[in-house]
Amino acid sequence: MQILENYPLRDCNTFGFEATARYFCEAHSSADIIEALEFVDAHALTLLVLGEGSNVVLVDDLPGLVLKLANPGVEVVGDAEGSVTVRAGAGQNWHELVCWCLEQGYFGVENLSLIPGSVGAAPVQNIGAYGVELKDVFHSLEAVDRETLEVVTLNRDDCQFAYRESLFKSKARGRYIICHVNLTLSTLPEVNVRYGAISAEIERLGLTLTPQSVSIAVCQLRRSKLPDPAEIGNAGSFFKNPVITDTLCADLRQQFPGLVAYPDIPGRSKLAAGWLIDQCGWKGLREAGVGVHAKQALVLVNYDAGQARDLLALAERIKESVKQRFGVMLEMEPTIYPTP
């Protein structure tokens, strides 16, 4: 495995921020991961594991090793009545996996179409969109445990999935390097159209309701609303949707009748963070090369050679204004590197 020095990361993060990794290597197998970890330990380096860089903010140069997972591939490893288990490498592109599953007639991930990034990062924040989360199809994963340098298997309960959260993003951050993910998919063409926007789009496109048409509709909706990172740097939603008590939600709705909120677990409501930010007047703002996307206030963008520090300063101002106006704290979704 080749370890490169002073490696430019601009093309390795979808914000397109300039940063340099002191050391950089690609892992094609769990053996490569272990070799990289031995290098990190031997030189007392920090480690950043990178997929496609679509959920990170690189604020500065990385003084340690950046390890990029480069083991694509997908295979069927089990089948049962009405379902199959599919095993994918961490370096596999997520959307290509979704397309492959649809071609094979394996269903359950179509609502997660066109989410950027790698399979290995999907469990980290339990990726979710249009009423489906990774945990709904997750079977297990294999990862190298940094503490023992051994490959371990973690099942769904071990991963402690929650809303845009998991063991890997919080309690055991940095401990496991995920090398394969196993999903259980249905062979029955059932669809989840709980989010009304999907059925409306399918109708608008004149399609019949199938998992394939759900995927087409989701791709269409996403392309119409979200900036393409190849054109405008971004990491998707910059903040999580805050979950508050139903009582607080009812109070807010009295003050703000247009409040956009959805039921969460019993007793809790989820607020649309994009609406809160929009109400504070941030949508479409552009300053110092960074800004707030004109079609979706939840997406902060790097318009033109902006600096990550300016973007984070803007994010703080947005958070403060939402707190002042609604009394609600926003939490960042992407992860900042180097760790502050």
Ligand code: FAD
């Ligand atoms: P990276 O950004 O490379 O890494 C993210 C985090 O995971 C980092 O902390 C990294 O260290 C860790 N990590 C990566 N790979 C591994 C591994 N193999 N083992 C251990 N840790 C690892 N997210 C959603 O949930 N839903 C959406 O609908 C959605 N839409 C988006 C739309 C756009 C336009 C963009 C730019 C982003 C969107 N995202 C969305 C966020 C992002 O696509 C996901 O979080 C995705 O899973 C990140 O994958 P990645 O490979 O780019 O991860």
Ligand code: NAP
């Ligand atoms: P939207 O449809 O305009 O809806 C705004 C918010 O309301 C969403 O965040 C969504 O919450 C929530 N919502 C809408 N309909 C809902 C329903 N029927 N039940 C429960 N909650 C509902 O959102 P959008 O910005 O166009 O995004 C569409 C989907 O793609 C969302 O699921 C969103 O999470 C996902 N997405 C995620 C990212 C990311 O980076 N994380 C980026 C782009 C899009 P949820 O977010 O909880 O679903």
